Amino acid sequence: MSAPRPEVGTFTITVNGRIHQVEAEEDTPLLWVLRDQLGLLGTRYGCGIGVCGSCAVLEGDQTVRTCRLWIRSAAGRSFTTIEGLSADGSHPVQRAWIEEDVSQCGYCQSGMILAAVALLRRNPHPTAEDIDAALSSTLCRCGSYQRVRRAVRRAAATS
Amino acid sequence: MTSTRRTFLRLTILGGAGILLELGCRREPAAGPEVPAPAGPKPGGLRANVWIELRDDGTVAFQLSKSEMGQGIRTALALLVAEELDVDVAAVVPVPASTTGFFARTSVLNTESSSSLTWTWRPLRSAAARARALLVTAAAQTWGVPAARCRTEAGAVVHPTTGRRLTYPELLETASRLKPPAWAPLKNPREFRVLGRPVRQLDSAEVATGRIRFSVDLRRPGQRFAAVARSHVRGSRFVRCDDRAARALPGVEQVVPIHSGIAVVADSTWHALRGRDALAVEFDESAGAGVDSAAFDRALDAALDGPAQAARVEGDLGRQNARAERRLEAVYATPFQAHAPMETPNAVAELRDGGCEIWCGTQHPGELQQRAARLLKIRPSRVVVHPLRMGGGFGRKEAPDFGLEAVAIARALGDGRPLQVVWSRGDDLRDGQFHPASRHRLVAGLGHDGILSWDHRVASPAIARQYYRLKPERAVDPHAETGGAWDVPYAFPALRVEYAEIPSPVALGYWRGVQVNFNLFPVESFLDEIAAALRRDPIDLRRAALGTGRILVHRKGLEVRYDRLRRVLDGVAERSDWGTRLPAGRGRGVACTVFDGRTCAAMVAEVTARAGSFTVDRILCVIDCGLVVNPLSLASNAEGAVAWGLSALRSEITFARGQCQQSNFADYSLLNLAQMPEVEIHTLPGAESPNGTGEIPGPLVAPAVANALFAATGRRLRRLPLRDGDLT
Numbered sequence: 061m062s063a064p065r066p067e068v069g070t071f072t073i074t075v076n077g078r079i080h081q082v083e084a085e086e087d088t089p090l091l092w093v094l095r096d097q098l099g100l101l102g103t104r105y106g107c108g109i110g111v112c113g114s115c116a117v118l119e120g121d122q123t124v125r126t127c128r129l130w131i132r133s134a135a136g137r138s139f140t141t142i143e144g145l146s147a148d149g150s151h152p153v154q155r156a157w158i159e160e161d162v163s164q165c166g167y168c169q170s171g172m173i174l175a176a177v178a179l180l181r182r183n184p185h186p187t188a189e190d191i192d193a194a195l196s197s198t199l200c201r202c203g204s205y206q207r208v209r210r211a212v213r214r215a216a217a218t219s
Numbered sequence: 220m221t222s223t224r225r226t227f228l229r230l231t232i233l234g235g236a237g238i239l240l241e242l243g244c245r246r247e248p249a250a251g252p253e254v255p256a257p258a259g260p261k262p263g264g265l266r267a268n269v270w271i272e273l274r275d276d277g278t279v280a281f282q283l284s285k286s287e288m289g290q291g292i293r294t295a296l297a298l299l300v301a302e303e304l305d306v307d308v309a310a311v312v313p314v315p316a317s318t319t320g321f322f323a324r325t326s327v328l329n330t331e332s333s334s335s336l337t338w339t340w341r342p343l344r345s346a347a348a349r350a351r352a353l354l355v356t357a358a359a360q361t362w363g364v365p366a367a368r369c370r371t372e373a374g375a376v377v378h379p380t381t382g383r384r385l386t387y388p389e390l391l392e393t394a395s396r397l398k399p400p401a402w403a404p405l406k407n408p409r410e411f412r413v414l415g416r417p418v419r420q421l422d423s424a425e426v427a428t429g430r431i432r433f434s435v436d437l438r439r440p441g442q443r444f445a446a447v448a449r450s451h452v453r454g455s456r457f458v459r460c461d462d463r464a465a466r467a468l469p470g471v472e473q474v475v476p477i478h479s480g481i482a483v484v485a486d487s488t489w490h491a492l493r494g495r496d497a498l499a500v501e502f503d504e505s506a507g508a509g510v511d512s513a514a515f516d517r518a519l520d521a522a523l524d525g526p527a528q529a530a531r532v533e534g535d536l537g538r539q540n541a542r543a544e545r546r547l548e549a550v551y552a553t554p555f556q557a558h559a560p561m562e563t564p565n566a567v568a569e570l571r572d573g574g575c576e577i578w579c580g581t582q583h584p585g586e587l588q589q590r591a592a593r594l595l596k597i598r599p600s601r602v603v604v605h606p607l608r609m610g611g612g613f614g615r616k617e618a619p620d621f622g623l624e625a626v627a628i629a630r631a632l633g634d635g636r637p638l639q640v641v642w643s644r645g646d647d648l649r650d651g652q653f654h655p656a657s658r659h660r661l662v663a664g665l666g667h668d669g670i671l672s673w674d675h676r677v678a679s680p681a682i683a684r685q686y687y688r689l690k691p692e693r694a695v696d697p698h699a700e701t702g703g704a705w706d707v708p709y710a711f712p713a714l715r716v717e718y719a720e721i722p723s724p725v726a727l728g729y730w731r732g733v734q735v736n737f738n739l740f741p742v743e744s745f746l747d748e749i750a751a752a753l754r755r756d757p758i759d760l761r762r763a764a765l766g767t768g769r770i771l772v773h774r775k776g777l778e779v780r781y782d783r784l785r786r787v788l789d790g791v792a793e794r795s796d797w798g799t800r801l802p803a804g805r806g807r808g809v810a811c812t813v814f815d816g817r818t819c820a821a822m823v824a825e826v827t828a829r830a831g832s833f834t835v836d837r838i839l840c841v842i843d844c845g846l847v848v849n850p851l852s853l854a855s856n857a858e859g860a861v862a863w864g865l866s867a868l869r870s871e872i873t874f875a876r877g878q879c880q881q882s883n884f885a886d887y888s889l890l891n892l893a894q895m896p897e898v899e900i901h902t903l904p905g906a907e908s909p910n911g912t913g914e915i916p917g918p919l920v921a922p923a924v925a926n927a928l929f930a931a932t933g934r935r936l937r938r939l940p941l942r943d944g945d946l947t
Contacts, residue, residue, distance in 0.1 A: 065468070065469075066468075066469070068469065080677045085469055088489060089489070092487065092488060092489035095488065096487035096488060096489055097487075100429075101429075101432065101436045102428075102429020102430070102431075103429075104433075104435075104561075104610075105435075105488075105563070106561050106562075106563075106644065107883055107884050108492075108643060108644055108645075108883075108884060109644075109883050111719055111883065111884045111885055112884055114561060118645075140428065142428065142429030143428065143429045144431075145428070145429075146428070148428075149424050149427055149428045154427040156429055157423070157426075157427045158419065159423055161419040161423060161851055161852075161855060162423075163420060163423055163426040163427070164289035164290070164291070164856070165287075165288055165289025165560075165561070165562070165608075165609065165610050165611045166289070166422070166425075166426035166431050166433075166610070166854060167433060167560075167562045167610025168561050168610075169426050169427070169560040169610060170429050172429060173257075173316060177353065181572060191892075192892055192893040193893070195892045195922065196891040196892045196893040196894075197891070198892070199561070199889050199891060200862075201559060201560055201561045201611050201613070201889060202289045202559070202561075202611060202859045202862075203858060203859035203860070203861065203862020203863060203866075203890065203895070204546045204855070204857075204858075204859065205862060205890075205891075205892040205895035206858050206895060206897070206898055207855065207858070208892060209892070209895075212248060219334075
């Protein structure tokens with residue numbers, strides 16, 4: 061009946077340029093380290109199985125689904141959350157998002173914006189098919205997809 | 220969905236002057252900002268009436284009586300205030316109204332039925348207009364001039380003749396000594412400066428920077444977190460629970476039974492979720508035996524032939540059927556669905572000093588207040604509900620269930636600390652409520668080139684029975700479950716719409732568009748079947764079937780404006796190049812409706828079918844929702860409703876042994892970005908007041924797409940969800 065107690069450890073991660081020493085059970089998903097311990101509430105829980113993309117953070121030119129990444133595996137790595145994308149909302153993708161009035165409820169948008177940023181880092185001039193392929197794994201229940209596409213095109217044109 | 224679902228709770232807000240409770244005019248600290256509380260001193264202000272507070276920093280705070288959940292109401296209502304008070308919308312501060320004072324009335328804070336603008340249009344504008352009138356009087360007195368000679372602009376009162384000007388903050392002291400007016404005229408829509416113009420959502424920068432806060436983000440001092448282990452079978456009985464493994468986990472503090480299951484309380488959300496998953500809970504789930512999708516199918520099929528209640532009967536069905544040259548009959552079927560808002564249900568409750576405070580995203584704060592009071596056996600006035608922004612509601616968050624769990628857990632803990640209950644995605648899909656499945660039989664008697672008789676039987680579980688907890692011997696109102704069917708806008712010589720209820724052992728809830736979703740699919744598809752049988756163009760057939768002028772559809776006074784419906788139908792025909800040829804394998808389909816007697820809409824879908832599968836290429840929707848407050852926001856909301864309808868084409872909830880079989884997005888699929896077609900939304904101008912749109916485009920999608928697929932392939936699809944193999 062008793063499952064083995066998870067090992068508690070101290071893990072070093074860099075988030076938004078700051079180094080954090082995190083004490084947590086090694087199997088704590090990074091999502092909950094960000095939310096519960098670091099107070100970064102912009103990264104969100106949507107499904108817990110890595111399917112919806114609300115939990116995504118940026119690592120280089122890729123996104124990482126933090127609900128499935130244990131802190132043990134995240135140790136030593138450097139991530140950017142939505143809060144770290146810019147000091148003031150001035151990142152071209154953020155500006156495009158505001159310009160195109162993309163967001164409805166806003167819950168999925170952190171993940172959607174970071175997925176767009178990652179795409180444009182990999183591919184500064186994506187085709188429509190490229191955009192569809194890169195962003196289809198971030199789910200929006202409000203259905204903001206048409207404006208997401210427009211915002212990505214606008215960001216690509218203006219960055 | 221009709222207005223009848225709010226019959227028990229409806230508050231009638233009359234006209235412009237009908238604000239009943241005035242707090243008088245005195246200088247008070249400004250109402251608290253939206254959660255969380257900001258740093259720094261709060262500005263002083265003047266409460267002009269229950270809705271409006273004029274602050275000495277030039278901002279205007281108003282009671283936001285509807286919850287923002289992505290539909291844009293926060294920005295829309297701020298625009299109403301900006302318009303009537305002649306201030307920049309950037310100076311308007313929405314303050315979510317809690318269930319106190321004037322806003323303790325049970326349904327005044329309900330966000331539902333695509334009715335927020337309809338209900339708030341006059342009261343909020345009136346309140347802002349009265350605040351403006353108060354300021355004008357204050358300035359006029361200060362200057363010794365007639366009030367009629369003063370104007371307002373950009374947050375100031377001006378006297379054009381002398382060029383004198385006083386800002387609103389400069390007038391607060393004088394205004395505080397005046398009796399606020401009981402009435403003030405509203406602006407003529409022809410004079411609107413901001414309403415009707417495209418305005419971006421006020422909080423878009425907060426969203427883009429991750430600073431926006433949802434209900435689930437609330438953190439109050441000393442807050443604890445809980446997740447609940449429930450049986451996924453309604454009516455099950457708790458047997459036993461072994462919590463040793465849960466208690467041994469880090470951060471788990473308590474394990475407490477409540478009415479809905481066993482709650483694990485911990486120091487963080489993750490610890491609560493993981494602790495809950497470590498519980499070994501046993502339920503007697505025998506109540507679920509035999510409750511499965513096959514049983515629902517059998518019951519629905521049988522209900523097509525059993526007893527039914529008449530929702531509407533007109534003309535002489537027998538006589539028209541006897542005249543008919545042909546008879547057409549079809550059976551349609553739609554599945555159960557889940558809401559699946561991206562932010563799962565959650566709530567914070569704090570019980571102290573004999574009272575209770577609840578913070579959560581809720582579409583029915585007043586109902587939650589009443590139910591919490593009943594649970595705690597205290598007066599409703601001792602319960603205050605603070606509605607918070609929702610990451611999607613869609614009807615799911617009307618239910619008080621998750622709020623009551625927070626209350627029950629807080630009570631069990633008894634330590635006065637705030638307690639947040641959070642639902643996982645699996646909880647959300649399995650332990651909430653479902654949009655019911657339905658079955659339909661339609662029979663039409665056809666004359667030489669038109670419809671003589673229309674006979675539609677709707678069979679479904681009744682949401683109202685559960686929502687209003689009606690006793691088994693009491694019949695439900697058949698109109699409540701047949702919205703979109705009983706109020707078809709067509710003038711058939713004879714018509715009968717009946718409703719046959721089947722019992723539902725699973726929980727039911729109101730889902731964006733509600734019954735109109737499952738009624739419009741058969742109605743608008745069957746019309747197309749008739750068109751094909753008569754070799755008539757589907758839009759022409761609809762035009763011919765519409766009556767003329769106005770008609771009172773029902774004693775409740777719902778009226779169908781045929782001229783407006785005709786215009787949206789014509790609009791969508793023109794914009795879609797209806798009647799022009801498409802290449803082989805492609806097709807167009809149309810659907811139209813009048814929603815709740817108010818908003819009219821028509822939709823054309825274009826599809827491509829190839830090798831047994833299909834894509835939706837384009838959706839065109841023309842909407843007449845009365846006055847459009849913010850066209851940018853309306854288009855966004857309507858596009859989202861189209862996505863909702865497209866998602867529902869391919870998703871379903873199934874049951875086995877009383878349990879929902881879908882537990883996450885891996886098995887309950889949502890529309891993704893690649894599947895989103897090009898969507899065009901157009902509105903028709905020229906009206907004096909707004910109606911809602913949030914739930915109208917969605918139900919048009921299934922019939923428009925099915926009709927387009929018929930045009931493309933000659934195959935008629937009568938069952939949802941659609942599957943690619945259906946076309947082979």
